[in-house]
Amino acid sequence: MxxxxxxxxxxxxxxxxxxxxxxxxxxxxxxxxxxxxxxxxxxxxxxxxxxxxxxxxxxxxxxxxxxxxxxxxxxxxxxLLPWSKSTIMLAMDVSLSMRVPDVKPTRMQAAQQAAKQFLQELPKHVEVGLVTFAGSSQVAQRATLDREALAATIDGIQMQWGTAVGSAIVVCLAELFPDQGIDVGTMTFGGRPSAARSLDDRAKPPPKEVKPVAPGSYDSAAIILLSDGRRTTGVDTLAAAKMAADRGVRIYVIGLGTVDGPAAYGEGFAIYMQLDEPTLREVARMTGGEYHYAGTAEQLRGVYQHLGSRVQVQVRExxxxxxxxxxxxxxxxxxxxxxxxxxxxxx
Known part of the structure; x- marks a missing residue:
């Protein structure tokens, strides 16, 4: 005091x-x-x-x-302010490379099991949202305290082509700061809004100027990013990480799979399935978060348990x-x- x-x-x-x-x-x-x-x-x-x-x-x-x-x-x-809102955005890679069985039974199934166990161990007052990304990124479940709804959404994940890591980060930020006018479509299409816009989408406010704060200084929210490959489309990963760092949001990155890529898919395709560790480590460093490599299902569960003890409501002055x-x-x-x-x- x-x-x-x-x-x-x-x-x-x-x-x-x-x-x-x-x-x-x-x-x-x-x-x-x-x-x-x-x-x-x-x-x-x-x-x-x-x-x-x-x-x-x-x-x-x-x-x-x-x-x-x-x-x-x-x-x-x-x-500890019991009325302060605390949110974790879980961004999960759902690209087709997640079906590779180098992490048993497959990367996707191991990630789903570990994520659901993480939800069970997380404090009940922490809201969790789910963003899935492949060739595009979308909100699969808005931040909620309903763990059963989250678990059902995780079980219903459908895999697609592509890996838009940066877009996933931007979508998470748009959910955490809905009043800042963050639009992943505008960023993806070089300043032009996406033509594929739902009629249900509300008109978003114009982007606000954000005064950068110290990386990792925003204690009310964090992003957990799980990916097994490298960006192939969407917003540049480091540009998205810069947006998170300017807002003080930490990104905890989990690298899943094989760093060299599964050899069974041949040299031409395996490069897109290789874990881009340098970029993912830089994302964690820029935002004040952490990078963890999970090459097996056991390691993945251990990483989530470690994050469960770190990503919580912090004591505030x-x-x-x-x-x-x-x-x-x-x-x-x-x-x-x-x-x-x-x-x-x-x-």
Missing amino acids: FFLWPRLLWLTLTLAAVLPLAYWWLLRRRARSAVRWSHLGIARAAMQGRQWRRHVPPAIVMLACVLLAFAAARPVARV TEVTGLLTLVAALLVVCAGVLSMVWFGRIV
């Missing part, structure tokens, strides 16, 4: 020392004067050995005053002045209620 106005802490210390002394002085002064009982209930309480009650409401009020002085110093604490002020107000009300119940008057 730290304070925005630390000089006011002297007021807290002063009140903590002066208020008890002032109260003790008032009691001494009252003791010297003639004892006057204004209420029979007070006298009866004193005769029954309950004089300690008369000190409780003033003590609570003094505590409230000290708490208010402490709040005036504007303390900032590192707390927030000013707690309002909360402390509310507590002080409740203490004053409590003191007034006790005084009315015990003595029939307000302190």
Whole structure:
């Protein structure tokens, strides 16, 4: 914890020392004067050995005053905000190369099983969305807390030709920042919107100028990118990574499959099935994320377990002045209620 106005802490210390002394002085002064009982209930309480009650409401009020002085110093604490939204976008490669069985039973089935296990182990308050990509990229499931719906969507994945890694990153960013007017179609077609536009698509706002922030500084969301090949179409991968880095979004990259490509498919086709590790590592580095290679199903499950412990809602710094002020107000009300119940008057 730290304070925005630390000089006011002297007021807290002063009140903590002066208020008890002032109260003790008032009691001494009252003791010297003639004892006057204004209420029979007070006298009866004193005769029954309950004089300690008369000190409780003033003590609570003094505590409230000290708490208010402490709040005036504007303390900032590192707390977990339960109402803060946390989102993970899972971008999965669904290109036809994912049917290769070098990761048993196949790359796709291993990825599906590991992803569903990851969803089960992730904290329940974290929303997860699913983006699939091959020759194009689309939102298969918007961010939701419904793990069963996500698992069903993962099971229903259909594989296609092509690998648009960069487009998948852009689509994830468009889901995380819907008010920024990010349009993967415009980026893909060189500034011209795609002709294949659904009538259900809402008109997107014009792109907003984004002031770059420190990579990895956006704690409310992250992207997990799983791919087994290299980009063959769509937005440039590093350009998309730059967009994520400028917005502070970390990308955790999982490289799946064989780095040299499966030899059974021949030299002409295997190059598109080779894992482009240099580019994927650069994506993770640029965004402040991590790169993990998963050559087997066991390694893939281990990577997801590791990410499950890293990609969560992070503790954030927030000013707690309002909360402390509310507590002080409740203490004053409590003191007034006790005084009315015990003595029939307000302190």
